[in-house]
Amino acid sequence: MIDSDMGNDTTANNTLRKKELGELALRNAEQMAFPSTEWEANTLAEVLALPRVTVRRAPEEQLLAAGMLPYDCHVNCFAQAANDPDRMSRHVCGWLIYGSDLILHSVVETRGHWHCLTPQLVQAPSQFQFIPDSFIEWLETSDGVRHAFRGGVRLPRGLRKYPEHHLRMRDELHDLIASGMSAFDAREMVDVTLGAELRKMEPI
Structure with a gap:
């Protein structure tokens, strides 16, 4: 049997971690754009x-x-x-x-x-x-x-190496958040689209 308080703590921790990751992604996007x-x-x-x-x-x-x-x-x-x-x-x-x-x-x-x-x-x-x-x-x-x-x-x-790509990623992140998406979910969306494109480009 799973303790309900333990389950609540896990949910709260996951929510806090997603919030922190979303804020981190937004901050990094701003700093690199x-x-x-x-x-x-x-x-x-x-x-x-x-x-x-x-x-x-x-x-x-x-x-x-x-x-x-x-x-x-x-x-x-x-x-x-x-x-x-x-x-x-x-x-x-x-x-x-x-x-x-x-x-x-x-x-x-x-x-x-x-x-x-x-x-x-x-x-x-x-x-x-x-x-x-x-x-x-x-x-x-x-x-x-x-x-x-x-x-x-x-x-x-x-x-x-590709500064213009970071500008696009920042703008897309802002657009998704403005549409009502959480910063965490917006980060995930940008990562599988523009982020994936960037990873396919020639690395350093």
Whole structure:
């Protein structure tokens, strides 16, 4: 016999998770849908010429138990480097290779091993390709917050091989939500249509 309270808790957790995933999808779509520029194309080419490393990601439950924050990689790695009593952890900022995009990301390097400390809300590979970028620097802006810059330019969420596709995905997501669809369901719909198209394009 299934406890009714347990069933209610499971339903509530699933509803909350869908809400979080929908909000995350909307936020990511907004952050990746910015006008294309010559600077982005040139920077993408420069970064792709840099060496790559393989980064390993610990299980989500292990990272959460250690106090790491989901989708807050820069904070996680700053904290790890600052609080490592042996001073062996080095915070490295660079680019996670994700299909045809490069996503701004932070990892930690310890004794030649590369680790991702950031839990994911959805299942993610246990390892991935990463491009360390020594040209990235963290500067405090007028809002009192430190942001990532490269060559004097504040960095966006990512560098895109097909920027126009991200604009279409953002617009479609907004249209579906405006029609009454939840952000989670809209995310699922866009993923099986425009998302599938993007995954068929030549990756990085």
